Amino acid sequence: MKLVVINPNSTASMTDKIVEAARAVAGSGTEVEGRTAHGAPASIEGHFDEVMCAAHLLREVQEAEAQGADAIVVACFDDPAIGACREVATGPVLGICEAGVKAASMIATSFSIVTTLPRSVPVIEELVRRYGLDHQCRRVRSAEIPVLALEQPGSDARARVRAEILRAIEEDNCEAVLLGCAGMADLTEWLSAECGIPVIDGVTAATTFAEALVRAGLRTSKIGAYAHPIQK
Amino acid sequence: MKLVVINPNSTASMTDKIVEAARAVAGSGTEVEGRTAHGAPASIEGHFDEVMCAAHLLREVQEAEAQGADAIVVACFDDPAIGACREVATGPVLGICEAGVKAASMIATSFSIVTTLPRSVPVIEELVRRYGLDHQCRRVRSAEIPVLALEQPGSDARARVRAEILRAIEEDNCEAVLLGCAGMADLTEWLSAECGIPVIDGVTAATTFAEALVRAGLRTSKIGAYAHPIQK
Amino acid sequence: MKLVVINPNSTASMTDKIVEAARAVAGSGTEVEGRTAHGAPASIEGHFDEVMCAAHLLREVQEAEAQGADAIVVACFDDPAIGACREVATGPVLGICEAGVKAASMIATSFSIVTTLPRSVPVIEELVRRYGLDHQCRRVRSAEIPVLALEQPGSDARARVRAEILRAIEEDNCEAVLLGCAGMADLTEWLSAECGIPVIDGVTAATTFAEALVRAGLRTSKIGAYAHPIQK
Amino acid sequence: MKLVVINPNSTASMTDKIVEAARAVAGSGTEVEGRTAHGAPASIEGHFDEVMCAAHLLREVQEAEAQGADAIVVACFDDPAIGACREVATGPVLGICEAGVKAASMIATSFSIVTTLPRSVPVIEELVRRYGLDHQCRRVRSAEIPVLALEQPGSDARARVRAEILRAIEEDNCEAVLLGCAGMADLTEWLSAECGIPVIDGVTAATTFAEALVRAGLRTSKIGAYAHPIQK
Amino acid sequence: MKLVVINPNSTASMTDKIVEAARAVAGSGTEVEGRTAHGAPASIEGHFDEVMCAAHLLREVQEAEAQGADAIVVACFDDPAIGACREVATGPVLGICEAGVKAASMIATSFSIVTTLPRSVPVIEELVRRYGLDHQCRRVRSAEIPVLALEQPGSDARARVRAEILRAIEEDNCEAVLLGCAGMADLTEWLSAECGIPVIDGVTAATTFAEALVRAGLRTSKIGAYAHPIQK
Amino acid sequence: MKLVVINPNSTASMTDKIVEAARAVAGSGTEVEGRTAHGAPASIEGHFDEVMCAAHLLREVQEAEAQGADAIVVACFDDPAIGACREVATGPVLGICEAGVKAASMIATSFSIVTTLPRSVPVIEELVRRYGLDHQCRRVRSAEIPVLALEQPGSDARARVRAEILRAIEEDNCEAVLLGCAGMADLTEWLSAECGIPVIDGVTAATTFAEALVRAGLRTSKIGAYAHPIQK
Secondary structure: OEEEEEEOOOOHHHHHHHHHHHHHHOOOOOEEEEEEOOOOOOOOOOHHHHHHHHHHHHHHHHHHHHOOOOEEEEOOOOOOOHHHHHHHOOOOEEEHHHHHHHHHHHHOOOEEEEEOOOOHHHHHHHHHHHOOOOOOEEEEEEOOOOHHHHHOOOOOHHHHHHHHHHHHHHHHOOOOEEEOOHHHHHHHHHHHHHHOOOEEEHHHHHHHHHHHHHHOOOOOOOOOOOOOOOOO | OEEEEEEOOOOHHHHHHHHHHHHHHOOOOOEEEEEEOOOOOOOOOOHHHHHHHHHHHHHHHHHHHHOOOOEEEEOOOOOOOHHHHHHHOOOOEEEHHHHHHHHHHHHOOOEEEEEOOOOHHHHHHHHHHHOOOOOOEEEEEEOOOOHHHHHOOOOOHHHHHHHHHHHHHHHHOOOOEEEOOHHHHHHHHHHHHHHOOOEEEHHHHHHHHHHHHHHOOOOOOOOOOOOOOOOO | OEEEEEEOOOOHHHHHHHHHHHHHHOOOOOEEEEEEOOOOOOOOOOHHHHHHHHHHHHHHHHHHHHOOOOEEEEOOOOOOOHHHHHHHOOOOEEEHHHHHHHHHHHHOOOEEEEEOOOOHHHHHHHHHHHOOOOOOEEEEEEOOOOHHHHHOOOOOHHHHHHHHHHHHHHHHOOOOEEEOOHHHHHHHHHHHHHHOOOEEEHHHHHHHHHHHHHHOOOOOOOOOOOOOOOOO | OEEEEEEOOOOHHHHHHHHHHHHHHOOOOOEEEEEEOOOOOOOOOOHHHHHHHHHHHHHHHHHHHHOOOOEEEEOOOOOOOHHHHHHHOOOOEEEHHHHHHHHHHHHOOOEEEEEOOOOHHHHHHHHHHHOOOOOOEEEEEEOOOOHHHHHOOOOOHHHHHHHHHHHHHHHHOOOOEEEOOHHHHHHHHHHHHHHOOOEEEHHHHHHHHHHHHHHOOOOOOOOOOOOOOOOO | OEEEEEEOOOOHHHHHHHHHHHHHHOOOOOEEEEEEOOOOOOOOOOHHHHHHHHHHHHHHHHHHHHOOOOEEEEOOOOOOOHHHHHHHOOOOEEEHHHHHHHHHHHHOOOEEEEEOOOOHHHHHHHHHHHOOOOOOEEEEEEOOOOHHHHHOOOOOHHHHHHHHHHHHHHHHOOOOEEEOOHHHHHHHHHHHHHHOOOEEEHHHHHHHHHHHHHHOOOOOOOOOOOOOOOOO | OEEEEEEOOOOHHHHHHHHHHHHHHOOOOOEEEEEEOOOOOOOOOOHHHHHHHHHHHHHHHHHHHHOOOOEEEEOOOOOOOHHHHHHHOOOOEEEHHHHHHHHHHHHOOOEEEEEOOOOHHHHHHHHHHHOOOOOOEEEEEEOOOOHHHHHOOOOOHHHHHHHHHHHHHHHHOOOOEEEOOHHHHHHHHHHHHHHOOOEEEHHHHHHHHHHHHHHOOOOOOOOOOOOOOOOO
């Protein structure tokens, strides 16, 4: 199967990191292809950035399917334009927030989320409520770092994420922690070891769940909300 | 005060109709300006169309504020890109679905919504749940008409909307009906008289609520989710 | 249009303050009339006081409509007897809690409420849940002051309200603060300037929203729960 | 123990019926006293009637406690002024809607409610939601009869209630039916036999639950919302 | 009437304590019989223990009904196998968590729960949500004691429960506290006196509510989920 | 990886069918082993049967892990004893209802469920609410067939399931249908083709999701509710 992981921002180093994380978990028969939404903002930090990436993201979805993608992962924790992606696709499309919270809910009765900037907290809270899992989400927390700090080798971003996870463990009474940014995908193993709690990464969750949907023979329903866009 | 009503699709005749509806209810000191999201799809019928209109809509929001808008109404019942509009604006920004359901909830304990195409029903259901008013919304119904049929003089669109409202009254046990498309704004009075139930139009609700927020001195909070976009 | 703002308690100085707040925001064509529920308790601090004011409040609603009121605001944050007011009225009737939380939800993704006495906290929590906005309300807080302390020039009531708003900003991660008592209406501007966060007053929100409903041609639905009382 | 059952309307024949129903189920050591809210409307059919009965009801609560009541039942399905009753009382106070839905939820996974007039349907729906049991309540139905028709020997009220219960069984997939008016208390046994489904009466549920709270040593909490009213 | 209180664990000293608590509150005409689920784990501390007690518990339910029980109380705060107990019984069956939270909700607008081990906290949170009372439950807390420490005279279990209740009062803004373990039944009066807040015990609440259901003539509905098991 | 699919009832032909369905979708590197809960009831049709299968199911979970299982699927739509299974396991454990509804929510905005007996409808409704997806589940329906009829070649079970799906499409406005019994696993493809709507089978969803969790490196959290049972 061919799985396409789309980075909806234009930072190629993030795409590389995401693809690496996806390949590390994909099944042996799965080809993972990465795509970058060239033309999109360098990072998605709020609704405006979501809008600014959306058309580029959709173009990548369409091209990915045209070139044989069986499933698509949208690798940004704000799950930007997921409804629209599902309209233009025929295979399954998964955002990493949705995949992450649903995975978390399968291995723990409660979890907290650690994201980058404070402004992303209410965005994610709304997503979690939309997915119906607010009763299992203890708290959405911010490590107070910009997304791209995760790309800078010398930054204290990793240390801050680790510190925030430790605060979540101490204060939230949570059973797992979900990383709230695709750019944290490479930290999962280290953080899990450091913090002594299951640390979940949305990219790997979405990758393996997307494979799962393909294997289960499931494709996006074309009846109702996700029907193909009407030609204008 | 200057109120700008933006039609997020590119059909100018809809803009005219919307502006007329807004002007009919605006206060004497309010200047209503209409704007069309040129470059957007001709109608918004699903998530893809929302994405395709969003950047154009944001451009209009920015220009409107640059030219002195005190408040902005986004006149499409899918409330496209409202979060992003609020990020780029400093004054209040209101979508007509949010304004419509909140107005309905102030004059009735329950209401039903009548929209255009069946594919818009789940989109609106999700919005109503996001706004916390699903317990007052009996049902979201479709009149099974494309949006642009409302612009065609000879079409049976009006008759279909009227018939669907009558079905809502008969089957839903609702106390009011909310029109689920900006293109129905000119039908409100006629439908109210025909059907014997309060018929609410989101355009007029959003227009008068936006004026209300301005008069009450309220502007979009710039702390948190709606802070100005980060420059990239 | 004629807008009648009813103070459901019998403290005339509060009526004056409320009317002043309403007049400061009403449109140029709007006549604002204040009414005091003579015979009601001096302040509404709990369910018993609500009951004791209700018949007096209803009398004022009926007289107000008899004398040409187009809309009515009930200026107590407990929204006392709102359902009954809507039954006896034909125009729109708005409580300041409902108006306040719905206004807050339009300019911020989250808000906290600061009220007077601790005993009012659960009363307001229940109202917020009834209006469907508990997911946007971070916390209902008390400044631990009796309502009438807000009327006493020398009291520390203002300082306590200010201090509680600052605590809300520090602890609640909220994007706006809603004042939970009609008697705080005159503090709005000062508190907003002092605290650096949008501070919302229910009286001004209800005043401008009530005007909005009238302009939008909306009246209380007489089908169902708000039908006129049955003569006995 | 002394249990006082208050009829919040002024129709003495209803009080008699209610007291009879309460006595039929009370324990041998329980004295049941009936009280009528003289001065209240003849029946409670909407929010206005609730307001008009409330002060009279509170007077009866206060007198009942002064004369040694250990617990109080408010025998109207709209649970009028329950918060205020709890403020003035020290023992437990139970409304028959709250008691009825909580009893129903203990013997069935789902139930429907059959009340009198259509206008009471939204009132009860809101109560059920407030009590947190909307997920177990299939539907609130009206038999389309005024409350006092239940007092008229020759009326078809009983037949209509029976017919509506049968419709509930056929259409709602419910496991029990709750009678939504104190005036139906005498029909419970007959309806249960006729309809072949557990039929629950709020008066008997509230009577036995109030006794239960007294036996369990529970009294209304005087910390917070139900603290004694503040003297003015 | 005959009321059977079943201790679903195999610790006979807990059964004695539970029966004593039940007898102390039961009506004069009520015979209270205790039963121990011999063969079950010594205490129920998690889902595994629930499973391991369930078949033994069901056997006791069946024998109790065969020997004339009118109602059954399952005296473990995890409400183990309640659905199955209701299937095999014909009279009412009540768990002490369900009874406790419903009693708490009748005398207070909010409550906190104090249980034994931290691992029971999410179990109880899920129950409270299932019963629809999460909006009234401030917090579920653990005193960090194993269940059987409550049976050991010299342990500090009582002091820890008392300390946790005091923390709940200070931090949770709650109006009552519910004891989250049957083994705390004998502490209720002492804790209530010590802590100055209504302290509710599920065993006494379930005992008196079960009596109440019997007096009200209510039996488990045999239509739907609680129908007798199908013979295999 | 080794995936063990446990049939919690004792009907070996169902185990065969389930294993076949699982093998058909599992990845090439996955060994699927079936296990039957010998000693359990022949089918799970209600809470009593759940209890009667639970200890046998747990034994299979423990043996499966002892023999190297990386993940476990519990193949009954009532998700019996899932919490207990997670306590005794260290790898992920998935029930087919949870997997099914979460898969459905990823490819459609709404779905209906078709199960066997009417008595299972409320059981499943409660599960769906527990998983937070009641807002996406249009209706739980019964084909009015006993579970084992699905094992009888000559029965009309298949036709009834197909008919019920067609009713769901016509009446529920749903975008997908989820099969509510493990015994329907072999019908998925046929029903999907017959009915023209995505038909989802919980067994295949749980199989592929369990593989996904293993690949993503996720194991059941041992902090909190799912910690290993305490030795007694």
